[in-house]
Amino acid sequence: MDLKNINLEECLKFLKEKKISSKELTTFYLKEAEANKDLNAYILLNSDNAIKSAEESDKRISNNTARPLEGIPIAIKDLFCTKDVLTTAASKMLNNFKPTYESTVTQKLWDAGAILLGKTNLDEFAMGSSNETSFFGPSINPWSKDKKKYVPGGSSGGSAAAVSGNIAIAATGTDTGGSIRQPASYCGIVGVKPTYGRCSRWGIVSFASSLDQAGPMTKTVNDAALMLDVMAGYDKKDSTSANLKKTTFYKDLKNKKKLRIGIPKQYKNDQLNKEIIKFWELGIEFFRKNNCEVVEIDLPHTEYALATYYIISSAEASSNLARYDGIRYGLRKNSENINDLYEQTRAEGFGEEVKRRIMIGTYVLSAGYYDAYYLKAQKVRSKIINDFNEAFKMVDIIFTPTAPSDAFEQGSKIDDPIQMYLNDVFTVPVSLAGLPAISVPMGLSKNNLPLGFQIIGKSFEEDSVFSAAKIIEENSNFKRETEK
Amino acid sequence: MDIDKKLVEKIATLSRVKIEEKEVERFSKELSKIITWVEKLNEVDTKDVTPVANPSDIKIPFREDEINDGKIEEKILKNAPEKKAGYFVVPKVLD
Numbered sequence: 001m002d003l004k005n006i007n008l009e010e011c012l013k014f015l016k017e018k019k020i021s022s023k024e025l026t027t028f029y030l031k032e033a034e035a036n037k038d039l040n041a042y043i044l045l046n047s048d049n050a051i052k053s054a055e056e057s058d059k060r061i062s063n064n065t066a067r068p069l070e071g072i073p074i075a076i077k078d079l080f081c082t083k084d085v086l087t088t089a090a091s092k093m094l095n096n097f098k099p100t101y102e103s104t105v106t107q108k109l110w111d112a113g114a115i116l117l118g119k120t121n122l123d124e125f126a127m128g129s130s131n132e133t134s135f136f137g138p139s140i141n142p143w144s145k146d147k148k149k150y151v152p153g154g155s156s157g158g159s160a161a162a163v164s165g166n167i168a169i170a171a172t173g174t175d176t177g178g179s180i181r182q183p184a185s186y187c188g189i190v191g192v193k194p195t196y197g198r199c200s201r202w203g204i205v206s207f208a209s210s211l212d213q214a215g216p217m218t219k220t221v222n223d224a225a226l227m228l229d230v231m232a233g234y235d236k237k238d239s240t241s242a243n244l245k246k247t248t249f250y251k252d253l254k255n256k257k258k259l260r261i262g263i264p265k266q267y268k269n270d271q272l273n274k275e276i277i278k279f280w281e282l283g284i285e286f287f288r289k290n291n292c293e294v295v296e297i298d299l300p301h302t303e304y305a306l307a308t309y310y311i312i313s314s315a316e317a318s319s320n321l322a323r324y325d326g327i328r329y330g331l332r333k334n335s336e337n338i339n340d341l342y343e344q345t346r347a348e349g350f351g352e353e354v355k356r357r358i359m360i361g362t363y364v365l366s367a368g369y370y371d372a373y374y375l376k377a378q379k380v381r382s383k384i385i386n387d388f389n390e391a392f393k394m395v396d397i398i399f400t401p402t403a404p405s406d407a408f409e410q411g412s413k414i415d416d417p418i419q420m421y422l423n424d425v426f427t428v429p430v431s432l433a434g435l436p437a438i439s440v441p442m443g444l445s446k447n448n449l450p451l452g453f454q455i456i457g458k459s460f461e462e463d464s465v466f467s468a469a470k471i472i473e474e475n476s477n478f479k480r481e482t483e484k
Numbered sequence: 485m486d487i488d489k490k491l492v493e494k495i496a497t498l499s500r501v502k503i504e505e506k507e508v509e510r511f512s513k514e515l516s517k518i519i520t521w522v523e524k525l526n527e528v529d530t531k532d533v534t535p536v537a538n539p540s541d542i543k544i545p546f547r548e549d550e551i552n553d554g555k556i557e558e559k560i561l562k563n564a565p566e567k568k569a570g571y572f573v574v575p576k577v578l579d
Contacts, residue, residue: 434539
């Protein structure tokens with residue numbers, strides 16, 4: 001049995017049929033993770049406890065009390081608080097932080113029988129698009145070769161690298177402006193950002209609270225649906241979580257939907273390289289072949305989305321990160337003077353990008369500038385949302401590239417913040433509108449690196465997103481193992 | 485908008501982040517560039533547009549203001565860098 005390339009659905013089947021035990025599976029993945037330390041995908045491996053949990057799962061499987069994800073070892077982005085297990089947000093600030101509580105999403109996964117394999121690397125406080133801002137060093141894209149190191153994308157770069165590099169069967173990520181979708185595209189896996197409110201944000205280290213969402217990162221569309229069914233649901237501890245009926249995305253995937261597909265003309269910009277346009281056209285053909293109607297749509301405020309996003313997300317971040325003051329948890333630099341203590345602690349605890357965003361956020365919220373920047377951005381956000389509302393009167397889903405390029409080389413963009421931000425040009429508008437979207441791999445670039453495409457749905461209509469994603473997945477026949 | 489060195493120092497103080505003398509110029513350049521870039525939004529006519537804080541149509545529910553936990557002092561203090569007799573310890577704030 002090829003344990004390395006096995007997906008979540010297959011794992012569940014083999015566990016149920018007792019072709020393999022959870023202990024064997026978990027031991028195998030811990031060993032693989034150790035053997036692939038050069039990827040730097042994990043900040044921490046949960047070695048001892050994972051084996052214990054696997055033994056529990058094996059008992060449940062043998063006495064027929066298995067739960068939906070029983071015995072599946074998964075990786076968790078190190079932004080989810082895990083009780084008594086180090087949770088760092090890839091920051092020096094939280095280098096010693098062991099939460100006394102469990103995030104709602106991870107609790108749901110454990111209640112469904114999943115096993116914590118380890119905590120994955122990310123950009124510090126989820127701020128970045130390349131995983132290079134991590135205090136623990138950058139994670140590497142498993143598709144790197146010929147001595148060139150490519151980034152796995154970010155901020156959920158460790159999770160993407162772990163799934164793509166076959167050192168986790170599936171992983172969680174979080175997405176604020178593209179942090180699940182862009183690394184999924186760069187690493188050739190599936191990543192879902194659900195509708196804002198679909199998953200509870202409780203216990204996830206906050207970045208920008210009106211944008212943050214948790215989602216699954218998996219090898220297949222089916223796996224993502226299966227995992228999201230477990231992760232989603234109302235939580236009274238997150239007042240923005242939606243109180244809707246239990247999702248059945250996985251079950252519903254059996255019925256193919258006839259969909260109207262929108263192609264936003266504003267996304268065909270000059271920077272987009274030709275091979276991406278070729279794959280985009282191929283995807284449109286796949287939809288047509290499957291009796292979907294394809295129409296051009298208009299999202300006129302697209303070019304303003306990135307600026308809007310950087311104002312709003314930095315403003316919210318500056319407010320959220322005010323909690324790191326050296327008093328209640330995390331790093332502390334002692335001083336006789338309280339203000340000096342705050343300033344020294346935050347100077348030492350935060351990295352460059354985090355400081356930059358805190359300062360931008362502080363500035364746009366400060367007296368005299370609030371209306372010109374923050375309020376303005378909130379108004380443009382309203383216009384961007386309206387663009388989507390209008391478009392969705394004509395179509396069921398929108399089909400676009402996930403990112404304007406394939407993975408780039410480590411070090412090539414880290415010194416130019418704006419160049420780095422441009423990676424999120426196609427994912428950010430969706431986040432501002434709170435809509436669900438998936439990235440599905442379609443093929444390889446001329447550099448032999450994966451290219452993913454994004455499918456955007458209406459609010460709380462992830463079912464259409466999954467259905468369209470299946471069409472792309474089945475027709476493009478992307479081989480995850482190719483020449484890696 | 486140019487974020488000059490004086491403004492950088494003011495923002496850093498408001499942000500409670502100590503920055504070194506030698507960093508001020510770099511931050512001035514970087515922040516100016518980013519702020520100038522986001523000023524692109526001035527091209528958009530937003531007259532009579534309602535600002536959005538929450539993208540969801542779901543109404544945020546009210547709940548009763550009830551105590552639902554307690555006796556978690558130890559948990560709250562567990563990660564404190566400095567604590568004493570059930571309290572967080574800070575330097576003297578008032579003279």
